[in-house]
Each structure stands twice: as C-alpha cells, then as structure tokens.
Amino acid sequence: MRLIDVDSYEIHEVVADQIPAYAILSHCWGEAEVSLSDIQNGEAKGKLGFQKIYYACEQAKRDFLKWVWVDTCCIDKTSSAELSEAINSMYQWYGEAIACYVYLSDITFGSHAPLGASRWFTRGWTLQELVAPEEVQFFNKHWKWIGLRDEMSELLEGVTGIPGAVLSGRETPLKHTVAARMSWASNRSCTRVEDIAYCLLGLFDVNLPLIYEEGKKAFIRLQEEILRQTVDQTLLAWTVDSNSPQAWTRVGVLAESPANFASCGGPFEISQGELEALEYDTTGFGDIWSPSSPPTARQHR
Known part of the structure; x- marks a missing residue:
C-alpha cells in the first residue's frame, strides 16, 4: 500500500502490518488527474488534479493525520498484478481509514445542497466508498464542509436507497x-x-x-x-x-x-x-x- 505524506506530498510504500493512521479520498475522476509517475517525476503540482490531493492533505492535517491515500496516484496502474491486488483490497482500505473525504466537484452550495444531483452518487466505485469507512465527511466543489454521513443518513438514504442504519453505522452491510x-x-x-x-x-x-x-x-x-x-x-x-x-x-x-x-x-x-x-x-x-x-x-x- 502506498500513502502520501501530507507535508511533502511524497509517496511512501508501507507493508500490511505497519500501516499508519491515514485518511482516504473519494471523488469522481476528472481532467488531468495525478498519476504515480507524476509524483515520482515531480510533475504532480502542475496538473489540475493536484488540487484535490492538496486539499485532502490539508483536511488530514486538521484531523491530525500524517498520511492520505488517493486512488489516482497511490496505485501503479501500469502493473496488472498491483491493480488486481488493489481492487480486491480497496473495500478494506476504505474501511480501515480514519476518515474518508468525499469531494463533490459538482456541488457548489452548502449543507442544504441537492446532493442527489451530484455525479458522485451515480458511480459504481463510490458505493463502497460510501458504506465501508467508519467516518465519511462531505465537501463541496470549493472544499467547504457539507456534513458527516452519519448525521445525514436519512437524507442519504433517500438519495441512495441504502438503509439509514447502514449509513449511520448501526448495521453492517453484510446484515x-x-x-x-x-x-x-x-x-x-x-x-x-x-x-x-x-x-x-x-x-x-x-x-x-x-x-x-x-x-x-x-x-x-x-x-x-x-x-x-x-x-x-x-x-x-x-x-x-x-x-x-x-x-x-x-x-x-x-x-x-x-x-x-x-x-x-x-x-x-x-x-x-x-x-x-x-x-x-x-x-x-x-x-x-x-x-x-x-x-x-x-x-x-
């Protein structure tokens, strides 16, 4: 597993039994996302997608966390073996994160925004990113706080069809x-x-x-x-x-x-x-x- 240092933005590889506390980003891919090679070659900060990494790291600092995982640059997608391992492990990685930051790039309002209009709720990958983490924090396009999943479980149930008891953590999806x-x-x-x-x-x-x-x-x-x-x-x-x-x-x-x-x-x-x-x-x-x-x-x- 690779993690981003929130201060230096460098990538570090960690072994399974020595994984530190980390935050994890959930988002919809857009233009000019940062890849692993971009960070390794020092080209990350010149790409539009780096803004998400920057703000995720800033939020992690506020949550007293040193590390962040972002799917665009923490997986070597040129390796089919690593990609397969990552996809099979991803639910676990989201579940073990201290916090998951959901970035809604198409929502510009505050806590009363029509969240269901966001593309994020239509993507397959974001389903596990919604239910697996213990804590999920929502942010709008400008990285302004929207709210916690647990506190918005009734609203999110109406948007997703997922029972509020699952979204609030009272029930496991496997139930x-x-x-x-x-x-x-x-x-x-x-x-x-x-x-x-x-x-x-x-x-x-x-x-x-x-x-x-x-x-x-x-x-x-x-x-x-x-x-x-x-x-x-x-x-x-x-x-x-x-x-x-x-x-x-x-x-x-x-x-x-x-x-x-x-x-x-x-x-x-x-x-x-x-x-x-x-x-x-x-x-x-x-x-x-x-x-x-x-x-x-x-x-x-």
Whole structure:
C-alpha cells in the first residue's frame, strides 16, 4: 500500500502490518488527474488534479493525520498484478481509514445542497466508498464542509436507497440480503463494463482475478463466486423490465447487471417452489428459463 505524506506530498510504500493512521479520498475522476509517475517525476503540482490531493492533505492535517491515500496516484496502474491486488483490497482500505473525504466537484452550495444531483452518487466505485469507512465527511466543489454521513443518513438514504442504519453505522452491510445489496448498485455505472462487477467485490466479501476485456462475463463471475460462498439465495430474485429487450431473450439464472435488482431493496421471501423451478446449479450456466416470467419477489416494506 502506498500513502502520501501530507507535508511533502511524497509517496511512501508501507507493508500490511505497519500501516499508519491515514485518511482516504473519494471523488469522481476528472481532467488531468495525478498519476504515480507524476509524483515520482515531480510533475504532480502542475496538473489540475493536484488540487484535490492538496486539499485532502490539508483536511488530514486538521484531523491530525500524517498520511492520505488517493486512488489516482497511490496505485501503479501500469502493473496488472498491483491493480488486481488493489481492487480486491480497496473495500478494506476504505474501511480501515480514519476518515474518508468525499469531494463533490459538482456541488457548489452548502449543507442544504441537492446532493442527489451530484455525479458522485451515480458511480459504481463510490458505493463502497460510501458504506465501508467508519467516518465519511462531505465537501463541496470549493472544499467547504457539507456534513458527516452519519448525521445525514436519512437524507442519504433517500438519495441512495441504502438503509439509514447502514449509513449511520448501526448495521453492517453484510446484515442485508445479497439482493438488497445488489439493489444499492442498480442505478450506478462504471466507465468500463467489467468494473460494475469489480467495484462490488468488497460489498459481498469476495475476491476475483481481474480479466479486463471480458465484458459482462465479469458480473456473471461475481455472482458465481457469491453463490459459492453464501446460502443466501436472494441472488436469484432479480427481475427484468417487461419493456426491456432482455425480456424477450432466453438467459441463464444469473442477472446481467445490478440494474436487474432495482426492485429488491426491501426484505422479501421466495417460495421453495419458485426456487425449485429455477433448477439452478452453482455454475450458473444454461438456458433454463425465460425472464419474461421470472420468479416473483414478494416484498414486505
């Protein structure tokens, strides 16, 4: 793991059993982000993305922290092995941070800003960055304080669909069903198709090797791994919009994307007969049933 010194902006590599207290940045990538090589070559301060690093370091100082982690420059993305390790470890890294600074670059108002309008709430990677840390602090475009996640849990529940008990830290995400957790990502997207699966690894406490260019197969692999590690069969309770082209095709028992779980946010039951009708096995392959008449999830809100 690499960390940024908040005073010198130098990158230091630390081993797993000697990681110091640190803050972590959550943001949407923009233009001219700072890479690891930019910092190593002394070119970081000339890039627009350095402003985020600077202000994150300044906030860390106010929180009496010496180190900050930023995804743009603390991972060597030219190394596929390091990138895979980082993505599989990222939920843990956010969870172990003393504080997470959420930078909303498109919000210019104060604490009563329409937070739901921010692009940050639509990105796949920011889901784990919202729920994993113990403390999350929100800042607007000008790095003005908006508030704490725990104190805004009711507002954020309305924006994200994530229960306030999770956002306030009273419940762990793992207490909620697989389908419910999938629903939290149903309105989110990633630039690369595969990342909609990879960004959810920590939320389901699984690990996967990264295979970029595999496309939608990544989300199938994620579901297969979840099935191997849990007895929670709500993963099979996904649905398809009758107006979707997918409703007129034959597919396997596994969903195509988190969007298929949009209606699974509440607790529900699936009858044994419905499960048996799926005739699924843990490989998840095969043309077994038509999603134009999927198993129904009876929700109790």
